[in-house]
């Protein structure tokens with residue numbers, strides 16, 4: 001009997017826990033909020049796993065993994081002496097900090113958008129021109145779903161944006177005219193097996209992921225390139241566990257790495273219903289050193305995020321659940337989170353027998369989800 005500790009109790013922990021159960025893996029979630037998805041889930045299942053957390057329960061686990069990156073590196077370091085933590089604190093220290101992440105990506109041989117590190121007033125001088133005249137200022141830490149970012153087109157906008165972000169350490173990135181966004185996950189077990197997830201195409205709206213589609217419509221060779229880059233980062237960063245790389249695909253097919261998540265990723269949710277291994281099972285297997293092979297849907301598969309939306313009258317806009325359930329090939333996943341404008345509260349996966357049918361069904365599904 002294996003036990004997996006998960007740091008964080010959000011929807012990713014909920015889905016990791018649900019993937020662990022059929023493998024006979026017990027789960028302990030460390031999460032202070034009793035209303036968090038993974039803790040609610042534990043309660044409803046009458047606890048084949050523990051939701052109480054606590055340090056003693058964690059260090060008794062066979063391994064500890066994480067579902068969010070904003071964990072103090074010191075806390076991980078304290079755990080690391082007592083239980084295997086996968087991915088390790090050293091990897092997290094890179095992925096949670098944009099400036100360090102970009103530097104470490106370049107050292108691993110990947111290309112990123114041009115960037116300038118902004119830590120003091122003087123760093124602003126000439127920075128926008130050096131990244132190409134148009135850019136996005138991003139806080140180095142704590143940003144997600146496009147929060148902590150501002151698009152800037154002039155030096156005055158850059159200065160105002162840095163003030164708005166409270167002058168915390170930032171990265172100014174050059175604006176990339178990408179053709180599309182794609183992502184790919186790679187897992188590596190402690191005994192050295194490497195496996196890849198599918199290359200997925202992603203569409204964002206207002207900085208938040210709206211939809212993911214598999215297969216991605218990319219030029220020949222792009223998936224192989226994504227795998228090579230993912231493997232290079234996994235090797236250079238001594239990965240144990242699973243990471244997901246977000247890429248900008250340029251018109252010629254080249255890939256820039258945007259950022260790395262030290263875990264399963266929203267774009268990988270479609271693996272739950274495509275017929276293959278899911279990304280959640282892949283992370284559980286990788287972290288516990290269980291046998292692992294590449295995972296990709298067996299059928300064309302898409303995912304549409306359900307994001308809390310307020311209507312013009314301030315009332316929440318509800319998806320048309322009856323119509324969604326009535327559509328062929330849909331499957332709804334909810335996180336049991338209270339409504340808040342802009343907050344991810346669930347997703348709908350969609351499968352189809354071929355890629356054209358999938359795109360057509362996705363086009364019918366989209367208007368049903370505000």
Ligand code: ATP
Pocket residue numbers: 113136138143144145146147173174175176177181204207246258259
């Ligand atoms: P996530 O929820 O993925 O962690 P985040 O807040 O960390 O989001 P990013 O992934 O850096 O933010 O950016 C969000 C989205 O904004 C990207 O997926 C992309 O659509 C757009 N974007 C970010 N950086 C750039 C860039 N340099 N050029 C063009 N578009 C960009």
Ligand code: MG
Pocket residue numbers: 143144145259
């Ligand atoms: Mg991010």
Ligand code: MG
Pocket residue numbers: 246258259
């Ligand atoms: Mg991102």
